[in-house]
Amino acid sequence: MKSILKKSMSLLLVLGLTASVAVGCGSEPASQPAQESTAGSAASTEASGSTGGTKEFANKELNIAVFQGAYGRDFWDALAQKFMEQYPGTKINITANPKLGEMIKPSIVSGNPPDFIYLNDGDPSGVTKGLIKDKAIMDISDIFDSKALDKDSNIRDLILPGFLETPYCSPYDDGKIYLAPYNYGVMGLWYNKAYFDQKGYTAPKTWDEFFALNEKAKADGRALFTYQGIYPGYLEEVLIPAVYAAGGQQAVDDFTSYKEGFWKSEAAKKTLDIFSKIAGTDNALMKGTVALNHTQAQTAFMQGKSMFCVNGSWFEGEMKDAPREDGFQFGFAGVPGFNAGDPTIALVSVEQMYIPSKSKNPELAKEFMKFIYTDTAVRLNGEKAKAVMAVKGATEMVKEYITPSAYNCYKAVEDGMKPVVASLKPVANGSKINISDEIYKPFSSIMNKQMTVEEYADKLEKVYAQVRDELAKAQ
Structure with a gap:
């Protein structure tokens, strides 16, 4: 993955010369020996x-x-x-x-x-x-x-x-x-541009427009959305831009700095409602998504099984040999806003x-x-x-x-x-909290309807409180 995990976001980025050097993206496998x-x-x-x-x-x-x-x-x-x-x-x-x-x-x-x-x-x-x-x-x-x-x-x-x-x-x-x-790296929602052009569809600028496409997707025999199931961290590419759209830079800063009450804020509620709606709406989430790895989910999207998939600017190169539906063309939609006139956002x-x-x-x-x-x-x-x-x-x-x-x-x-750049602040030295896992792993349970977004918000408020407490003691 290249997300702020990536990717995030995401990613992402081996002599005949007498100088010998190497470069890469921290989350990707190396292609050459040390x-x-x-x-x-x-x-x-x-x-x-x-x-x-x-x-x-x-x-x-x-x-x-x-x-x-x-x-x-x-x-x-x-x-x-x-x-x-x-x-x-x-x-x-x-x-x-x-x-x-x-x-x-x-x-x-x-x-x-x-x-x-x-x-x-x-x-x-x-x-x-x-x-x-x-x-x-x-x-x-x-x-x-x-x-x-x-x-x-x-x-x-x-x-x-x-x-x-x-x-x-x-x-x-x-x-x-x-x-x-x-x-x-630039991250957000991707779609098949050739398919959209053929059907006369336009990439959504608001979340209402995004969900309105679900009926069209269903009629065309595909789901609305998929993501890299067993790597739920890819969902940061939607979550962070949505937080920005709902509450501006201050909300993003509150998210990355573990501010008390963030997960109960209006910005967090509006953001989590997106995931609740994806999980709870018929055809919104491609069946089997949660069990798929990144290659499987991305291939399914390219084969026309889903209208949208999250990923980053490396998508085409990463999947250059993957099977796809006839005429497939990568299209980048960014991430929608909540209101008409809001800027489309990209996680960087x-x-x-x-x-x-x-x-x-x-x-x-x-x-x-x-x-x-x-x-x-x-x-x-x-x-x-x-x-x-x-x-x-x-x-x-x-x-x-x-x-x-x-x-x-x-x-x-x-x-x-609009580019949104976000990085979670470091937790305390010696902390056993993997903050990225705490934030993103539970989305598998949300998508499987085993956890509500309200329960998730309660859990994350406690995690953030623990992070703040450890940071205070470390000073």
Whole structure:
């Protein structure tokens, strides 16, 4: 899964060169074996779209650690080479591993961390979350307030709106940036565009319109909705946007910060009513959904057994070999609002890069991070990783390298679909609460009509109270 779990959201994102690097999405399986290697000094001074060639650094050696996953390693290989060409004499040592967190944990504990790390806070090792909790990540606000290397604007102004202000990048509510956004994923409801066009249907803009399509779906021999049953965390792609639609950013903040009374709020009630209605309405949920894995549910959707399915911008690439109904075309609907005129919403997830506080070479690490936001790097990332960075205009820059459906959903966000970025705040150190499981696993019981949404809200209020209590005691 690529959700904020993803996916969330979601996801989501391996040498002939002397530089050896790897990149990926924390929730996807790695495609290559682990590697640790050294990038030699670059001899060429050919321009690469940056203006850093005249800068000098006292320490020209940089130690980088990057998660090795589904995006492959080619981007980091090529980026390291271009950086060294632009900054003659620099040397980049790169550690890359599918289990990067476990690999670098000893060096972090011993006070000798890498200078630059690409590892999401959702990584199972807990390394990034631990560094956030320990406030052991460097304030990098100055990077975003500095001029871009290849254009006359601050780097902050290059980033898509709403990203830098979230807990993904600013985890302490102090107005400072500690983690930099890298690739992002777009999540929401998907439909078969060819089928909709043939029937004259339009993607729903409100939840009333969504449920009104149920009768049409039933008449056409398909259910209204399915999801990745045994992975109910995918439902965050509906839940979080619905919370935003019902209560705005404040409601999302209350959800992610475990505010007392959130699950009894009007925003939560309106949101949970969606799931209650899906579970309780004939034909709304595809039969057998709760027992399906993600591939099975997604295939059933593509075969015309369901009108809608939740997923993210990686959907087409992930299912490129799956069977489907004739003429199937991926269509991205986002997530509806509650009222006419409300914006359509997309859940957005973002991958994180950062510089540990104990970095031995923060100056060069910051320059390398700035280099990642050049147009050259954005295009290179599209070419090599088939991914889109959280940068304005990135979708057009990489259009030729990504699938048509990915382009359409990224473009929808850049063109005005409301992106919602949400990240649950870390629970207390040592807590046994898996907050994601507590929130999403019970949806299986709701969909099976074994739990009411009222019972769910009561349960989650108690879980949130326990989280708040543990956090208070940890201070």
